[in-house]
Amino acid sequence: MTEIRLWVNGSAEALDVEPRVSLLDALREHLGLTGTKKGCDQGACGACTVLADGVRINSCLALAVQYADREITTIEGVDHPLQEAFVKHDGFQCGYCTCGQICSAVGMLAEHKEGMPSAVTEDPDGPGELSEDEIRERMSGNLCRCGAYNGIVGAIQEVAG
Structure with a gap:
């Protein structure tokens, strides 16, 4: 031990x-x-x-x-506006993945704010606005068996905007 x-x-x-x-x-x-x-x-x-x-x-x-x-x-x-946004945008169904999704989204927003590019970032100087493609790429390590991806993206877009 x-x-x-x-x-x-x-x-x-x-x-x-x-x-x-x-x-x-x-x-x-x-x-x-x-x-x-x-x-x-x-x-x-x-x-x-x-x-x-x-x-x-x-x-x-x-x-x-x-x-x-x-x-x-x-x-x-976690105490973050994403939690309310997930509810508002129906970013979960069964809820099993939601905790990981929210923690990942909090980290992802911080990465984006620091200028870290993703695989779909077009600007060589770093990411600009957090587009739907950027969000989907950056959140691709979090799976949702229920398919609540549109709500998850909507929640993140609201908070990022």
């Missing part, structure tokens, strides 16, 4: 975990933060997306020990 300290949603949390425990399992099983979902457990669906020092990551692919003394934000710690 390895003792680590995580800063989760603004609080210090001391944990004794095996070195192979994923950040996802540490959050869900050791800290009881079940908003972060286990979807594929292979980094393909994005249901487990959290923010690590403000950067979105797939927590199922991260070892908890890698994130000792880093700030982790789960959906339980």
Whole structure:
């Protein structure tokens, strides 16, 4: 067992975990933060997306020990206009992916604000306005089995605008 300290949603949390425990399992099983979902457990669906020092990551692919003394934000710690926009634009149906979608969108908006380009960014000097194509590309790591993509894009466009 390895003792680590995580800063989760603004609080210090001391944990004794095996070195192979994923950040996802540490959050869900050791800290009881079940908003972060286990979807594929292979980094393909994005249901487990959290923010690590403000950067979105797939927590199922991260070892908890890698994130000792880093700030982790789960959906339980998010307070962002995207949450209301998701409701307004019907950006979820069953809700399973919603927590990961919102965490990913928060991180994506920060990336865009910092001028980070995406695969569809046309301007070589960086992204301009956050177009529908930009949003879809930047959110492509988060899957929604219900197909609520139009509502998700609409919510992000509202908040980005």
